[in-house]
Amino acid sequence: MPVEYPKETPSQTAGPFVHIGTMPTVAGFRGLEPELGQAIAGPACPGQRIGVSGRVLDATGAPVRDLLFEIWQADPNGIYNHPEDPRVRDISQDFNGFGRVAADFDDGAIRFETVKPGPVPGRDARMQAPHLNVFLLARGINVGLSTRLYFGDEDNAGDPLLALIDPPHRRETLVMAADGTAYSFTIRLQGARETVFLDF
């Protein structure tokens, strides 16, 4: 018999009312203050300010309107605001790195502002192209979905994670379109152009 370890607590869907415990103003009342994840980068943070918008679509092409969208990203120098980043002492001022956005209840739109992250060291000292780490929660999603969003105006050719995606044409499901400082994405949960989701 192999050695037995306690197993991870199993996941369950966040359901449609996830906002109550995470963003109560979206649920319709004032509850937890401050609400967490409301500023990925504060006004004093250096770096390029960008706007990101997009939608998450289900198999029928309908936007997921009860979605909670979480972002975790590095600062403009590619440093994470976390004790295990070896460069954390040099983290940009007024930078948090965590963001939370609720999809619009009418059209499913997701919009947020942040600073563009820098390249992040990967394993084996290979640099990873700038990216946002994304975690999706919604009714009908039994285990929260992880993916990344890269920037269409960056050189993503050497990114070790994108290089693992086969067939290569699916890599573009993780790359945002760039229009100046505005970036846009479509995440497809299922279907012909299903987004690549990650297991790590």
Place this chain on the structure above:
Amino acid sequence: MSAPYIPRDRRWHPPAHTPDYKTSVTRSPRLPLLSVEQSLSEITGPTFGHTALGPRDADLIHNFTGAPAIGERILVHGRVTDENLRPVAGALLEVWQANAAGRYRHVNDGYLAPLDPNFSGCGRCLTGADGSYTLRTIKPGAYPFRNHGNSWRMAHIHFSIFGAGLAQRLVTQMYFEGDPLRDQDPIAQTLPDPAALDRLVAPLDLNASIPLDSLAYRFDITLRGRRQTPFENRPEGA
């Protein structure tokens, strides 16, 4: 580089596509997840300090208006540890739940059961140095939802947990010992192994109850542990 986390056992968690829980049908990826090595992007993650929390966040009985919520008064407590049995200190737990009548305080909840003017249903806390936490709340009611013709959720409290890094992120639900709806709840039944569902069922904990005040339920949470091996992967071909 910090030690990576032990891979997640996906067979233990619910599959993405669980047709008896109908909403999962159109919201489930059908292509395999891409397995990737953990980098700083996955090992790091948001962390929170006590300044991020309000003084009454962990007391759902009083944290909306100050007047007590209606319902069966309970404590929910437990420990957050990892698969190596180490306590996870400073983990953020966020909870949300229906009131004692099964109604959520949410603009999109149209259930006919009444709102409680003194109950919002949200709370949060950080684990202590030993991974322990305690929340005070009322026992939520069961509620119907549109799935099958007559589908009900067993009483539950939603939990969102941030451990030390993104790889430990977990969202789940806590159930109560002895709930007669267990076998027909389409969401609880997304778990393929009844032993997994057992892990979400909090037993009554009389010793932790407060005499003449509150019953208690114990809900221990296990997050992913870290690999212990000192050997690092070599790049392919090296």
